[in-house]
Structures are given as C-alpha cells and as structure tokens.
Amino acid sequence: MELRSITGQPVIRSERVTLRPLQRSDQGLLELYAGDERVARGTRSIPHPLPPGASEAFVSRHIAGTGAEDVWALDGSSGGLGELVGVISLKRMEDAPHQSEIGYWVAPALWHTGLASEAVGALLAANPQDCATIFAEVFQDNPYSARILTNAGFQYLGDAETFSVARGATVPTWTYLKKL
Numbered sequence: 001m002e003l004r005s006i007t008g009q010p011v012i013r014s015e016r017v018t019l020r021p022l023q024r025s026d027q028g029l030l031e032l033y034a035g036d037e038r039v040a041r042g043t044r045s046i047p048h049p050l051p052p053g054a055s056e057a058f059v060s061r062h063i064a065g066t067g068a069e070d071v072w073a074l075d076g077s078s079g080g081l082g083e084l085v086g087v088i089s090l091k092r093m094e095d096a097p098h099q100s101e102i103g104y105w106v107a108p109a110l111w112h113t114g115l116a117s118e119a120v121g122a123l124l125a126a127n128p129q130d131c132a133t134i135f136a137e138v139f140q141d142n143p144y145s146a147r148i149l150t151n152a153g154f155q156y157l158g159d160a161e162t163f164s165v166a167r168g169a170t171v172p173t174w175t176y177l178k179k180l
Contacts, residue, residue: 009070013124016079016115019072019088022062026073029084031055033107040166042105042142048166068092070129074106074119085110088119090129098132104145117148124152127180134180137162137173146174154178 012019022030031145033039040048047054062071074086088105093099102123106116124134136154138145150156154176164171 006066009072010126010128012072012122012126012128014118016076016081017085017119017122018075018078019119019122019126020075022059022071022073024059024063026031026084026091026103027055027059029082030059030087033084033086033105034058037166038107038108039105041164042139042145043103043166044162044164046166068094072123074095076110076115076116078110078131079108082107083116085115086119090123090134092129093135097104099135100129100131101135101137103136112144116145117151120152121146124178124180131180135176136176138176139164140172146176147177149176152178 009110010022031050034046035048035050037048040046040050041110061067062069069089069091071087071089075089076085077083088102088104088168089118090100090102093101102120104116104119136149137160138149157175157177159172160175161170162173163169
C-alpha cells in the first residue's frame with residue numbers, strides 16, 4: 001500500500017530508509033547537516049554558513065507544497081540511523097513535461113555506506129512524478145556522487161558548470177541523464 005502525506009507526496013520505503021515528505025521536526029537535524037560545510041559545498045544552493053531561519057524556511061516552503069520541487073527526508077529511524085539522515089529531491093523542469101532533475105545529500109557520518117545509492121534507487125523505482133527522463137549533475141570534484149548515478153543507470157551527457165552558493169564560485173560539473 002502506498003502512503004501519501006498531506007502534501008500528496010508518496011512515502012517510499014527502502015531497506016534502510018524511508019523517503020518521506022519533510023516535517024517540522026526535521027528542522028534541527030536539517031540545520032545541523034545542511035550547516036556542515038562539507039554538505040553545503042556539495043550543493044548548488046545551500047549557503048555556508050547557513051543563515052538563521054534557513055532550515056525553518058526550507059521546511060515551511062516544502063510543507064506548503066508550492067513550487068516545482070518535491071523534497072523527501074531520508075528517515076533512517078526504522079533502522080536505528082536517525083529521523084533525518086539526508087535529503088533527496090525531484091525538481092520539475094520548466095517547459096519540459098515528464099522531465100525532472102534529481103538532487104540528494106547524506107549526512108557526512110553516513111557517507112560511503114550505500115545509503116545515497118539506496119535512496120536514489122528507491123526514488124527512481126517509485127517514479128513519483130511520472131518522469132520519462134531524469135537529469136542530474138554533480139561537481140567534478142565529487143566522483144562518489146558520479147558513481148552513485150552511473151550505478152543507478154544514468155548516462156553521462158557531458159561537462160558543464162554551475163554556481164555554488166557555499167563556494168561562492170562557478171564549479172565544473174558532469175551532467176547525466178536517465179530514461180525511465
């Protein structure tokens with residue numbers, strides 16, 4: 001049976017984590033992990049240092065269900081890992097029906113444990129936005145995330161670059177595509 005939250009997002013279960021919509025109780029752990037410079041530098045949009053109220057605003061925005069992005073908490077509480085151990089999202093691409101971009105991060109204490117691969121695999125299998133195509137990009141200094149994508153069946157498209165708020169600079173990226 002598929003469970004849905006009040007936002008309409010499905011709750012997706014995998015072996016060690018449950019992908020569930022964000023909730024107010026996630027704010028503290030979100031602030032802890034997103035405030036970690038290592039996490040922020042691996043993303044385009046998380047600033048470092050994390051401004052006061054940023055995690056609260058992020059959670060509020062996604063609970064309201066406005067915008068083109070669905071965000072799930074990686075909840076590892078059933079496996080003794082913690083209530084929030086990372087975040088994964090699908091952002092609908094403008095003017096491109098059935099196309100989204102995937103993004104994810106995991107708490108540094110759980111890096112290299114296969115948890116991100118598990119979450120990406122579960123989200124792709126569920127395909128909650130009924131996507132035909134999912135894009136992804138990773139910074140070129142993060143080969144581990146590139147391996148997660150290629151192991152999940154993403155195909156390399158090419159090199160690009162994007163601005164990272166935490167780094168305050170444009171960063172070279174690798175771009176990937178997966179047809180579902």
